[in-house]
Amino acid sequence: MSQYILRRLMIAIPSLLGISLVLFFVLALAPGDPFSELATNPNVPPEVQAALRAKFGLDDPIYLRYLHWLAAMAQGDWGFSFVSRVDVDTLILQRLPTTLYVVGSSQLLALLIAIPVGVYAATRPYSLFDQLANTFAFIGFSLPTFFTGILFILIFSVKLDWLPFVYSSVPGSGIPWLLEMIRQAIMPVMVLGLFQAASMTRFVRSAMLDVIRLDYVTTARAKGLGQAKVIVKHVMRNAMIPVVTLIALQMPAVFGGAIVTEQIFRIPGIGSLLISSILANDTPVVMAVTFVFACLVVLFNLIADVLYGWLDPRISFR
Amino acid sequence: MALLDIKGLKTHFSTDAGILQAVDGVDISINRGETLCVVGESGCGKTVTAMSILKLIAMPPGRIVEGEIMFEGRDLVPLTSRELDDIRAKEIGFIFQEPMTSLNPVLTIGEQIAESLRRHEPVTKKQALERTIEMLKLVQIPNAAGRVHHYPHQFSGGMRQRVMIAMALACRPKLVIADEPTTALDVTIQAQILDLLQDMKERFGMAVMLITHAMGVVAETAQRVVVMYAGKVVEEAPVDELFGNPRHPYTQGLIRSIPRIDLDAEHKTRLEAIGGSVPILINPPVGCRFAPRCKHAMSICTQKEPRLREIAPGHRMACHLGDAS
Numbered sequence: 078m079s080q081y082i083l084r085r086l087m088i089a090i091p092s093l094l095g096i097s098l099v100l101f102f103v104l105a106l107a108p109g110d111p112f113s114e115l116a117t118n119p120n121v122p123p124e125v126q127a128a129l130r131a132k133f134g135l136d137d138p139i140y141l142r143y144l145h146w147l148a149a150m151a152q153g154d155w156g157f158s159f160v161s162r163v164d165v166d167t168l169i170l171q172r173l174p175t176t177l178y179v180v181g182s183s184q185l186l187a188l189l190i191a192i193p194v195g196v197y198a199a200t201r202p203y204s205l206f207d208q209l210a211n212t213f214a215f216i217g218f219s220l221p222t223f224f225t226g227i228l229f230i231l232i233f234s235v236k237l238d239w240l241p242f243v244y245s246s247v248p249g250s251g252i253p254w255l256l257e258m259i260r261q262a263i264m265p266v267m268v269l270g271l272f273q274a275a276s277m278t279r280f281v282r283s284a285m286l287d288v289i290r291l292d293y294v295t296t297a298r299a300k301g302l303g304q305a306k307v308i309v310k311h312v313m314r315n316a317m318i319p320v321v322t323l324i325a326l327q328m329p330a331v332f333g334g335a336i337v338t339e340q341i342f343r344i345p346g347i348g349s350l351l352i353s354s355i356l357a358n359d360t361p362v363v364m365a366v367t368f369v370f371a372c373l374v375v376l377f378n379l380i381a382d383v384l385y386g387w388l389d390p391r392i393s394f395r
Numbered sequence: 396m397a398l399l400d401i402k403g404l405k406t407h408f409s410t411d412a413g414i415l416q417a418v419d420g421v422d423i424s425i426n427r428g429e430t431l432c433v434v435g436e437s438g439c440g441k442t443v444t445a446m447s448i449l450k451l452i453a454m455p456p457g458r459i460v461e462g463e464i465m466f467e468g469r470d471l472v473p474l475t476s477r478e479l480d481d482i483r484a485k486e487i488g489f490i491f492q493e494p495m496t497s498l499n500p501v502l503t504i505g506e507q508i509a510e511s512l513r514r515h516e517p518v519t520k521k522q523a524l525e526r527t528i529e530m531l532k533l534v535q536i537p538n539a540a541g542r543v544h545h546y547p548h549q550f551s552g553g554m555r556q557r558v559m560i561a562m563a564l565a566c567r568p569k570l571v572i573a574d575e576p577t578t579a580l581d582v583t584i585q586a587q588i589l590d591l592l593q594d595m596k597e598r599f600g601m602a603v604m605l606i607t608h609a610m611g612v613v614a615e616t617a618q619r620v621v622v623m624y625a626g627k628v629v630e631e632a633p634v635d636e637l638f639g640n641p642r643h644p645y646t647q648g649l650i651r652s653i654p655r656i657d658l659d660a661e662h663k664t665r666l667e668a669i670g671g672s673v674p675i676l677i678n679p680p681v682g683c684r685f686a687p688r689c690k691h692a693m694s695i696c697t698q699k700e701p702r703l704r705e706i707a708p709g710h711r712m713a714c715h716l717g718d719a720s
Contacts, residue, residue, distance in 0.1 A: 290453070291496065292491060292493055292496040292497045293496065293497055293498055293499040293500070295451055295491070295497075296489075296491060296497045296498065296499070296507075296559075296562075297499065298451055298483070299449060299451055299483055299484060299488075299489040299491075300483060300484040300510065300511040300514060300562075301479070301480035301481060301482070301483030301484050301485060301511075301514055301515065302480070302510065302511075302514055303477065303480050303514075304476070304477075310502075310510075311499050311502075314501050314502075315499070315500070315501055318501075388501065389500070389501055390500070390501060390546045390548075391500060391501075391546070391548050
């Protein structure tokens, strides 16, 4: 098992290298120069500009720049933000916990809704409950988060004034601070979580329906186990195998959605960091943040593979 | 009193095209300790009849429209699925056709056998495991104590069918329904599985309802035979009587379609097939359902449905032939 994980991590290295290569070249091709502001600033003499460019290696050929970046990265040097004038890793480490907190809670919420609703709907296909669940799921994944986000802000912040719509990241401690952290996360977590729950409910339902008519479910019924046990022990465990894969494959979309949601609720996570650094042409930060996203996606795929082997004994870790 | 007595069972399915009369007035009874074979081609309703006994058909679309299923004098038809749970596996065990798909791939075979024991009998986890190993030994699985922790994919088809038998017999049911238990297996394995079933039957003294479409299997195992066609029983007789003196044209056709190796070359005839195929059971025509394929069909056959009647002690059939007298 641990050997399997180790081997999978080794395999992840070339794919991460490939991702970084593509990212780097695409960003190099993108228009915009981090020193464009400097160039138009008459107070900075051209010699200083040239010296700065040389210092950061901006005039080197692209492959050299990539190799520099890679060598620095391997030593744990993530680069230096041109705009914030701090190290990129400090910047990311400041922002990452917030994103993981919001995305993690919303995924948890989505699972807590999708699994019971999907399972129950599948045991009574075409019943009123199933039809209602299907309808809500349809509405849920038809409404984009940037729409529901603004709608939530309008209703719960502007009209009702129940929840804050600007996310504060002032560090603190104590119960009141903790409660405030939870309170301000409610809306973004709901928006992201419900959106995810909608499509997950459909996955769970259809996976359950695929399994429920299989022969071994009839075998289980013939043992007199009772509906609840047949569903939980014999159907659900098998139905979760494809669901795990689908959830893992959706992770890139989840982080993509989180970028938008962070922007709407002004959550200081890495999504909003990415957007502000793109707007400011802060290439090192853009590069690092996209690379962190890539690592997270690779990580979730690995987690899915491990879960897969745990759920399905036919897959062995060899 | 018969152990199981099915009277006038009608199981219908609602489909988009109309009501499918899969089982339409079937009478079958099984005595204690008896082996009864139910034969017929695919789609004749034999599996649906068997599944109806424990309500294992999907309801909806399936529905038991009429009839009673008396098991030890108690009618099973009005019982809810929850009430039937006490009878399933404990009183009536079930062996399914496809050993490859009838076992849950993510649970060990030991767990799948033991859960039945734990459901129906007051045993501890440890006792259940011991009895499971004992059952696996009985069905001749080598190294039972080690194999009990293996998953279905680690077994061959024949071995899986042995596991299914162990599972069906774990709670010592009074009746075992085996739905084509050998159809999916190699011929050599088929014989082993039939022997094993016979062996188990003698050991536990249970009754067996064996559903098959192989006349060879019938000749080898049955005491009594019920021949089904298009959702109805067409003939019923003790096994020797059925093979020696088949009366219904359909039964005669079935028997003539078995290859014979006991005849000399000069006596060998071309293997006969019954022309046509089973009718679709949505709005079936009036009269005898076999009439369109029957060599002896008369005008009455398409007008009036023949009743199942006794023509000799223990021998019943439903055909207008010989009715004229």
